[in-house]
Amino acid sequence: MSIPTQTHRRGSAARVLRIIGGAWRGRRLRFPDAPAIRPTPDRVRETLFNWLAPAVSGAHCLDLFAGSGALGLEALSRGAAHVTFVERDRSAARAIETCLAEWDRERRCDWRVVSADAADFLGAPGRPFDLVFLDPPFASGMLATVPAQLERGGWLADTARIYLECPATEQPGVPANWTHAREKRSGQVGYHLYSRHRGIAAE
Numbered sequence: 001m002s003i004p005t006q007t008h009r010r011g012s013a014a015r016v017l018r019i020i021g022g023a024w025r026g027r028r029l030r031f032p033d034a035p036a037i038r039p040t041p042d043r044v045r046e047t048l049f050n051w052l053a054p055a056v057s058g059a060h061c062l063d064l065f066a067g068s069g070a071l072g073l074e075a076l077s078r079g080a081a082h083v084t085f086v087e088r089d090r091s092a093a094r095a096i097e098t099c100l101a102e103w104d105r106e107r108r109c110d111w112r113v114v115s116a117d118a119a120d121f122l123g124a125p126g127r128p129f130d131l132v133f134l135d136p137p138f139a140s141g142m143l144a145t146v147p148a149q150l151e152r153g154g155w156l157a158d159t160a161r162i163y164l165e166c167p168a169t170e171q172p173g174v175p176a177n178w179t180h181a182r183e184k185r186s187g188q189v190g191y192h193l194y195s196r197h198r199g200i201a202a203e
Helices: 005-013 042-056 070-077 090-103 118-122 146-152
Strands: 016-018 028-030 060-063 082-086 110-114 129-134 156-167 178-186 189-196
Touching: 028 090, 042 070, 042 129, 042 156, 042 178, 042 189, 060 070, 070 082, 070 090, 070 129, 090 110, 118 146, 129 146, 146 156
Parallel strands: 060 082, 060 129, 082 110, 129 156
Antiparallel strands: 016 028, 156 189, 178 189
């Protein structure tokens, strides 16, 4: 299927993002021109990290469908203690590693990049994370299974916060112990923030 010239130019321009807050504010991130990588726009990231402002510093974060790496890099820039980036596209994973190797020469942040499918990664023994970013390709259907995998595998801290992106026309299904804290829409994308509560049964 041919792509109109104007649309193609917009897609090409979107292969560069900038960090919008913290120690790396203003730095530009380049990532592969892969159709499955749909970065969270600047305005949405700004809103998300305003929501998360008290919770990012010192947090252990999981960027499960890392893509460009923008969410995890933004978290490190703002003082997260650790970020694990999981991305199945090997070229995208290498781009995140290259970026971190260049940016992190002085701060020595704690980070890990894993080139793996998200479901396979979650099948391994888990460790609890304070913040989890879930922004899978919309056509993948991963949001139907990943929230339950996070719960079953021990990947969430008792009071974890989970960020989720999905089509704006859909309301994601999540475990009963996730409370819907914030929600907004940007064009065709809906974005949501949940808070986990250990004392409520996860169904």
